[in-house]
Amino acid sequence: MPEHDLDLSSVHGTYERLIALLDSAGVPYRLVDHEPEGATEAVCALRGHPASEAAKCLVLRVKVDRRTTRHVLAVVPGDRRVDLDAVRTLYGARYAGFCDSATAQRLARALPGTVLPFSFDPDLELVADPEVVARPRLYFNAARLDRSLCLSGADYGRLAEPRVERIATPEAG
Structure with a gap:
């Protein structure tokens, strides 16, 4: 489905659902x-924070075996990459x-x-990588290119309830 075929009311609904979730939880x-802006480094500059405080959100396809495919939303710090081998190992997958x-x-x-670090x-x-939930401040685009959200990693972890596993590449240096 090309970008323009995605139901824009669904996209707007994702933003509204996120705000409703946060408000109802009192977070x-x-x-x-x-x-x-959607590129991590560029949007971090616009928001005025280091990339390490961003949540980079990537949708992955994990082939466990010939018949079983799972889809995973991997969330890693914005200055890191998702470690595909770690995800593959985590799921005991072939790919x-x-x-x-x-x-x-x-x-x-x-x-x-604009992908959120939440799955609806x-x-x-x-x-999510443990470093994401450990951040005092966590920034991400709020299902929109022109609006971001900042909350604590602890509140994110409590609300999103991700499986917390090491899935980010090691830090450079």
Whole structure:
């Protein structure tokens, strides 16, 4: 499904669902409006924080065996990459790689660059690196290219309830 075929009411609904979740849980958060941007490094510069405080969200396809494919929303710090071998090992899978764009958009209910570190689809399993939930401040695009959200990693972990596993590449240096 090309980007323009994604139901935009679904995308708007993803933003509204996130805000409703945060408000109903009484979680403190801050909205940050900025120029439209989806690339991690560029949007971090617009928001004024280091990339290590961003949540990079990637939809993966994990082939456990010939008949079983799972979809995983991997959340890693913005200055790191997802370790596909770690994800493959975590699931005892034969293959782990990036999901095609149409499937990623359908499962995440978001356009590229706006994927939340939350899953609102039972077919999209959420796995976050421990460094994500340990961040005092965690920034991510709020299902929109022009608005981001900041909350604590602890509040994120409590609300999103990700499976917490080491899935980020080691830090450089």
